Amino acid sequence: MKKKGTRIRDISVMIAGIAGDGVLFTGNILARILKRQGWWVYTYRDFPSNIRGEPTNYTIRASLDRVQSRADEIDVFMAFDCGAIIDHADKMAEGGLLLCDGVGLSRSTPAQKKKRTYHIFPLRKLARENFKSEIYKNMIALGALAYILDLDFGVIEKLISEAFLKKKGKEVVEKNIRAIRLGCQQAEKIVEPEELHPLVERKEAGRLLLSGNDAVALGALAGGCRFFAAYPICPATEIWQWLARYLPGYNGLVVQTEDELAALNMALGAAYAGARAMTSTSGPGGSLMMEAFGLAGMTEIPVVVAHVQRVGPSTGIPTKTEQSDLNQWVCGSHGEFPRIVLSPGTVEECFGFTIKAFNLAEKYQCPVVLLTEQDFGQNLFTVKRFDWNEVEIDRGKLLSQEELDGIKDYRRYELTADGISPRALPGMKNGLHMVESNEHDVRGYRDEDPENRVRMMRKRMNKLKSAARDSIPPKVWGEREAKTGIIGFGSTFGPIREALSQLRDKGIRAKYLQMRTLWPFPVKKAGEFISSCDAVYIVENNYSGQLSRLVQSQLRIPARIQIKNILNYSSLAFRPREISTEIQRTL
Amino acid sequence: MRREKDYHLSDPTWCPGCGIYGLFAALKMAAGDLDLGPEETVIVTGIGCHGRLNNHFRSYGFHALHGRTLPLASGIKLANPRLSVLSISGDGDAYSIGVGHFIHALRKNIDITYLVVDNRIYALTQGQASPTTPLGHVSISAPFGTKELPLDGPRLALASGGTFIARGFSGQPQKLAALIKKGIQHKGFSFIEVLSPCVTHNKIISAQWFKEHISPLDEDPGYDPRDRKQAGEKLIKEDKIPVGLIYAEERATYGELVLPESDHPLVGNDLDLDVKKFEGILEEFQ
Numbered sequence: 001m002k003k004k005g006t007r008i009r010d011i012s013v014m015i016a017g018i019a020g021d022g023v024l025f026t027g028n029i030l031a032r033i034l035k036r037q038g039w040w041v042y043t044y045r046d047f048p049s050n051i052r053g054e055p056t057n058y059t060i061r062a063s064l065d066r067v068q069s070r071a072d073e074i075d076v077f078m079a080f081d082c083g084a085i086i087d088h089a090d091k092m093a094e095g096g097l098l099l100c101d102g103v104g105l106s107r108s109t110p111a112q113k114k115k116r117t118y119h120i121f122p123l124r125k126l127a128r129e130n131f132k133s134e135i136y137k138n139m140i141a142l143g144a145l146a147y148i149l150d151l152d153f154g155v156i157e158k159l160i161s162e163a164f165l166k167k168k169g170k171e172v173v174e175k176n177i178r179a180i181r182l183g184c185q186q187a188e189k190i191v192e193p194e195e196l197h198p199l200v201e202r203k204e205a206g207r208l209l210l211s212g213n214d215a216v217a218l219g220a221l222a223g224g225c226r227f228f229a230a231y232p233i234c235p236a237t238e239i240w241q242w243l244a245r246y247l248p249g250y251n252g253l254v255v256q257t258e259d260e261l262a263a264l265n266m267a268l269g270a271a272y273a274g275a276r277a278m279t280s281t282s283g284p285g286g287s288l289m290m291e292a293f294g295l296a297g298m299t300e301i302p303v304v305v306a307h308v309q310r311v312g313p314s315t316g317i318p319t320k321t322e323q324s325d326l327n328q329w330v331c332g333s334h335g336e337f338p339r340i341v342l343s344p345g346t347v348e349e350c351f352g353f354t355i356k357a358f359n360l361a362e363k364y365q366c367p368v369v370l371l372t373e374q375d376f377g378q379n380l381f382t383v384k385r386f387d388w389n390e391v392e393i394d395r396g397k398l399l400s401q402e403e404l405d406g407i408k409d410y411r412r413y414e415l416t417a418d419g420i421s422p423r424a425l426p427g428m429k430n431g432l433h434m435v436e437s438n439e440h441d442v443r444g445y446r447d448e449d450p451e452n453r454v455r456m457m458r459k460r461m462n463k464l465k466s467a468a469r470d471s472i473p474p475k476v477w478g479e480r481e482a483k484t485g486i487i488g489f490g491s492t493f494g495p496i497r498e499a500l501s502q503l504r505d506k507g508i509r510a511k512y513l514q515m516r517t518l519w520p521f522p523v524k525k526a527g528e529f530i531s532s533c534d535a536v537y538i539v540e541n542n543y544s545g546q547l548s549r550l551v552q553s554q555l556r557i558p559a560r561i562q563i564k565n566i567l568n569y570s571s572l573a574f575r576p577r578e579i580s581t582e583i584q585r586t587l
Numbered sequence: 588m589r590r591e592k593d594y595h596l597s598d599p600t601w602c603p604g605c606g607i608y609g610l611f612a613a614l615k616m617a618a619g620d621l622d623l624g625p626e627e628t629v630i631v632t633g634i635g636c637h638g639r640l641n642n643h644f645r646s647y648g649f650h651a652l653h654g655r656t657l658p659l660a661s662g663i664k665l666a667n668p669r670l671s672v673l674s675i676s677g678d679g680d681a682y683s684i685g686v687g688h689f690i691h692a693l694r695k696n697i698d699i700t701y702l703v704v705d706n707r708i709y710a711l712t713q714g715q716a717s718p719t720t721p722l723g724h725v726s727i728s729a730p731f732g733t734k735e736l737p738l739d740g741p742r743l744a745l746a747s748g749g750t751f752i753a754r755g756f757s758g759q760p761q762k763l764a765a766l767i768k769k770g771i772q773h774k775g776f777s778f779i780e781v782l783s784p785c786v787t788h789n790k791i792i793s794a795q796w797f798k799e800h801i802s803p804l805d806e807d808p809g810y811d812p813r814d815r816k817q818a819g820e821k822l823i824k825e826d827k828i829p830v831g832l833i834y835a836e837e838r839a840t841y842g843e844l845v846l847p848e849s850d851h852p853l854v855g856n857d858l859d860l861d862v863k864k865f866e867g868i869l870e871e872f873q
Contacts (some may be wrong), residue, residue, distance in 0.1 A: 036873070103650060189708075208872040222865060224858030227666055229658075246868060251856050253665055253845055258691040262658035264653070269662020272649065273670070274854035277662070385869075393858045425854070426629045426647040426663065427670055434642060435649040437634075446650070556784050 007200040010063040011070030013145065016088060017080030020052035022138040027058035028380070029159060030145060032153040034062040035209040035382050036155050038202030042067045042494065043380040044573065048236060049318040055083060060577075064200060068346065068381060069493025072577040076197055078141050080123065092116045096304055099144060099187075101137070117195050124187060127179070136179040143183020148191060150198035151569075156180060168175075208383050209267050212350045212376030212491075213238035215383070216306050217246075219354025220278055222386075224393050225304070226252035227270035227277040229263045231285060232317040236308040239280040260285040264292035264305065271296075271303045271346075272435065274425040276358050280306040282374075283316055286325055290333040293367055297337025298458065299435045300413070300421070302361035302396075306354070306370045308377040311571045320571035321375035323490055324542040328551060329369045331518045336457070338464045340368045341518040342472060345493030346383045349516070352390050352425040356472060363396035364467045365420055366460075371518065373541070375491040375573040397422045404431050411442045415455065419462035469521040476529060478511035479504075484542035484587060489515040489547055491573065492539050498576035499583070506584060513548065529554060535562040537583055543569040591615040591620050592676040606783025607637055607704060609757030612689050614644065614673075614702075616764035621771055628671045631660040633685065635677030635711050636785075637704040654685030657692045667852040668698070668720070668842050671771060679703040682718040682738050689740075693747035695841040696775045702767070703740055703778070704757075706785035707792050714788030724791070739779045741833050742822045745815070751777035752818070752834040756801055757784070758794050766832065775840045782828070797828075804831030 013030065017023045031043045039062040048054035061071045073093035079085050079100040087134040092098060099121040121144060123137035130136070139160075146156055156179055174251045210218075217239045219462065220228070228247060230240045244254040257263040263279045271277040281289060286307050294305050307326045311317035329341050340360050344353040354370055361368040399422050405409060407422070412433035421442075424431025434444035438454060441447035447456075478486075478500045488496050496512050503510050513529040515522070530536055530551075538548040545565040557563060566582050568574050594615040601607050617763035618628070631636045634653035641648030647670075651659045660674035681689055681703040692701065708726065709715040715728035719740070723732040744752045751773040755763035763781065770777030782801065784794045804810050804821070811817055818834040846853070 208869060210872045214872065218868075222860050223857075223869075226853045226856050226858075227662070229662065248845075251851060251853055253662075253853060255845075257658060257664065257685050261655060262688055262691070265655045265658035266662035266665075269659040269664075270853075271662075272659075273665040273666035275664045275856075276858065277666070292655065295655075299649075388860065388862050388865075391860050420695055425667075427627055427667055427854075429626050432626060432645070432647060434647075436651055439649050444648075446639075563758035 007198050009200055010065070010067070011075050011077070011149070011197060011199065012059060012061045012073065013076045013149070014057055014059045014074045014088060015078045015141070016055070016057035016084035018052070019048055019050060019054050019056045020580055021056070021080045022135070023056050023058050026138040026142055027060055029142060029163065031060050031380050032159055032209055033151055033155055034060065035207065036159070036204050037152055037199070038205045039063065039199070039382070040066045041209060041380065041382045042069065044070045046572065047088055047319045055087060057084065062199070064202065066499070067447040070495070070573055070575045071497050076145065078145060080137070084136040091441060097148065097191065097197065116358070120192050120374070121186070121190060126182060130182055131175060131584065136175070137522070138178035139176045139257065140183035140186070143180035144187035145392055146180065147184040147187040148196055150196070171378070186547060206385065208385060209380050210347060210383065211238065211378055211380050212344070212347055212372050213308065213378065214242060215347045215350035216280070216354050216370060216372065217242035219351040221246055221250065222351070222391050223355035223358040224276040225278045226250065226251070227267065227275040228279065229255040229257050229266040229270070229277070230279050230281065230571050231257050231260045231263050232283050233285045235310055235377045236280045236285070236306065236378050238377065239306055239585040260288035261291065264289040264303070264325060265295075267303050268292055268296055271301050272426070276362070278306065279306065282308045283310045283312050283318065284314070289451060291296070293339070294333035294335055294337055295482055296310065296367035296436050297333070297339055297460070300365040302365050302368075303519040304357045304361055304368050304370060306372065309371065309373045317571045321373045321491065321569065321573050322541050323373055324546065324569070326371065326489070326518060326546040326550065336461070338364065338460055338467070339364045339519060340364065340366060340467055340471060341371055343367065343371050343489040344376070344519050345490060345514050345516065347376070347383045348386070349374065351386055353472065353516070355391055359392070359394040360467065360471065362398060363394060363420070363470065364463045365396065365423060371490065373491040374536060396420065399424050399431070401428055404428055412444045413440065413442045414454070414460070415442060415459055417511065418466045419459045443485070464520045468522070471517040471520060471522070474516055474525050474529070475514045475520050476511060477514060479509045480511060482509040482511045483534040484508065484583065485536040485582070486510060486512040486539055486579070487515060487527060487529070487536060487547065487551065488512065489518060492541065495574040495576045495579055496539055499579035502576055502580040506580070508584065508587065510583065518550070521550065523554055526551060527555050530557055530561060533561060535563050535564065537566050539566045539574070539579055540566050541574070543567060589619055591619040594618045594625065594645045595643070597643045599639060599643045601636060601639070602787050604786040604794070605636065606706060606757035606785070607640065609760045609763065610637070610702065610704060610781050610783060611640055611643065613760040614640070620764070620768050623671055625670065625832065628673070629660070629663055629788045630675045631656045631663070631672070631736070633680035635680055635704070635709075636709050637675050637677050641676055654683070655688065656680065657685065657688040657701065661692060661695070664697055664699050665842060665846070666847065667854045669852055672699040673702065673771070674699055675702045675704065678703060678707060678711050678719045680839055682740060686718070690743070690747045692776055693728065693744055693749045693778065696748070696750050696838055697841045698775055700767070700777045701772045701779070704782045704783045705740065705780050706783050706789060708785050708789040710785040710788050716809070723861045739822065740778070744778050745818055745822060745834055746826070749778055749834065750775040750836050750838045751767035753777070753779045753832045754782065754828070754830045755779055756782045756797055756830055757796060762792040769832065773835065782830070792858060800828050801830045802827035804829050805835065806850035
């Protein structure tokens with residue numbers, strides 16, 4: 001329970017309503033205000049995959065320390081309707097404050113009983129009476145929240161001006177600011193001083209607020225991606241929308257294709273011609289790309305696929321998170337071919353790994369998958385400014401015309417010690433060759449001879465040996481000497497790190513292995529980590545424990561070490577407490 | 588000046604009498620006439636008997652996935668517009684598994700040449716019915732005859748916004764070469780269907796059958812391939828198969844619309860990061 005009268009260092013605010021209410025817009029503005037006031041922010045959206053009419057909620061977590069997961073409880077709850085309360089009131093923290101537009105709950109709600117305060121706050125009525133339009137309820141709500149959290153009005157007014165001035169004009173800006181002030185005054189009348197949640201004052205720290213999808217797009221641009229082809233799909237489309245705005249300024253191109261089959265094939269065509277090329281997708285789009293994924297492996301063309309996982313199978317739940325496509329990208333497509341699968345755990349890593357993905361693709365001449373999740377893709381995070389020193393472009397064995405001129409009898413798939421052959425591009429002199437989706441010889445011509453088949457399989461697969469050494473190693477967090485281990489990949493990073501500190505508070509020492517490359521599997525580092533534990537919990541957002549199976553298929557694990565899975569396939573991201581209590585319960 | 592033989596890399600091994608020999612000859616003639624640089628030319632083929640063609644043609648070659656030649660060829664052309672890009676498909680490749688790509692390539696009008704070898708059968712897989720197999724045709728996949736209407740590629744192309752629609756016959760390589768040459772010269776997506784008999788799996792639709800059923804458009808003095816309405820009427824008539832240039836129009840290509848700096852293909856970009864410019868972009872994430 002938060003102590004009254006003291007300023008707060010960690011808060012979770014939920015805004016909930018019906019899709020179309022403006023929950024996302026209001027939440028995004030609040031997140032940005034908090035970021036600009038120097039807070040670390042993490043937003044969590046729980047949206048249906050339609051535009052209007054179904055319940056939706058948006059939680060803003062803000063802390064003085066870096067946060068990257070959902071809070072275990074809600075401190076302040078702004079409900080645009082009563083249905084939202086029924087869905088989420090049980091998540092209210094003790095001492096929590098709830099404002100709801102409308103009457104619908106009796107005074108004896110569970111939320112009331114346990115030191116939680118509930119006020120009716122007539123948002124729509126206020127909006128109608130003062131502005132003749134219900135749309136202003138969002139800014140009235142924002143004003144009330146600003147009062148409750150004691151936010152800086154200077155920051156708010158500047159943001160509102162940025163949001164509306166160019167698109168809607170001065171009058172709209174002023175009207176919105178008036179609505180915010182009204183919300184603030186009304187909240188002052190209703191909310192008792194001891195119910196307030198005033199935040200510790202902080203100064204803007206020059207950080208950025210962006211989503212994983214934003215960071216992937218930025219990483220692609222910085223990493224030299226100049227060709228992007230995709231088909232619209234939730235929750236990956238932001239990558240494309242962003243690149244569509246900026247790639248033309250870099251003499252690059254974004255193409256909307258008729259489907260995902262075309263998207264990856266077109267990216268492959270551009271990559272074969274010499275561009276750094278990429279596509280992004282999710283769910284069923286990934287399934288359609290499997291065919292061309294194998295083509296990239298067979299023909300040794302460097303291409304990057306950013307796959308933002310959503311709930312599957314089939315259409316699944318398009319706007320919610322899961323980690324159930326690991327198997328698909330690590331094992332998928334027919335036949336066997338080298339591929340690299342990266343899994344960033346932070347937004348900074350989304351940026352850095354995307355750059356790395358292009359370098360690995362060109363160095364090892366194979367497809368590279370950047371596997372993220374909806375939780376990453378569409379939620380906002382405060383991040384430090386990017387380190388430009390990280391940005392380097394390595395085009396591997398791509399030949400210059402001069403180098404190619406010096407080669408007598410060029411062979412595209414020349415056998416080499418590391419399996420990687422010097423690459424000529426169409427349009428180059430002295431580099432004529434064939435690229436074959438069939439099995440082929442060193443010149444690229446179809447060859448079904450069994451001995452050639454063995455040679456070429458070995459050549460391609462051998463590339464992974466050097467890629468394994470060059471890829472991104474897993475990272476260990478927490479207490480190195482601990483005997484309890486946690487393994488996870490991707491967006492479980494935030495909740496697992498927070499669960500580690502919750503366990504520490506309970507006197508349980510634990511450590512965490514963050515898998516950053518899923519394939520080629522980091523056998524040595526993962527093996528060392530597991531060997532140093534007595535019990536290992538593998539935490540993932542899926543039903544069958546795909547990472548757990550991968551780990552157990554790649555390592556020989558001594559019987560003394562217990563492997564347990566903590567799985568969440570509810571479509572929601574983990575709350576840290578779900579992980580820490582499960583470990584406490586079963587250890 | 589290059590000649591036909593300069594593109595002949597090796598001797599193909601299609602069945603004796605296969606129509607694809609005629610296409611191979613026509614393609615070499617057209618390339619020679621245009622003096623195409625083998626190193627500035629890419630031929631993308633699909634899966635089917637035609638797929639081997641670029642194994643024997645001197646240029647860069649890409650043997651792609653079944654049905655996926657068009658997106659791949661489009662990516663190559665957009666990344667490096669200096670290349671001459673040709674895509675070759677069979678009727679199964681183009682009109683069945685890849686038909687979605689065909690329609691959208693026509694809409695986009697990307698500057699590539701698309702040759703569809705139509706033998707009215709799946710030949711490489713031993714003779715199943717294809718989308719152009721006539722109604723009632725008996726084959727191993729349809730022992731009681733096909734029940735589906737055949738698809739007309741040029742008709743589909745006209746409806747989908749094609750800017751160069753032609754049909755040739757592999758039995759007339761000179762005429763076919765002239766059409767291919769025009770197609771390559773056409774600014775935009777040029778589509779040429781090539782009637783081509785399969786001597787092994789389609790005994791009914793033979794070279795002789797094609798000869799009897801085609802009607803050359805250039806023998807009709809009143810026919811104007813720039814007239815869309817006339818083209819439509821010609822294609823709807825069921826009695827004969829029109830061959831020749833069916834329809835052509837000038838329309839901005841996709842590349843012209845989206846690549847402002849066409850003199851600098853995007854494959855030639857300097858990829859070093861301009862940090863100052865990039866920092867400017869980051870402002871929106873404040």
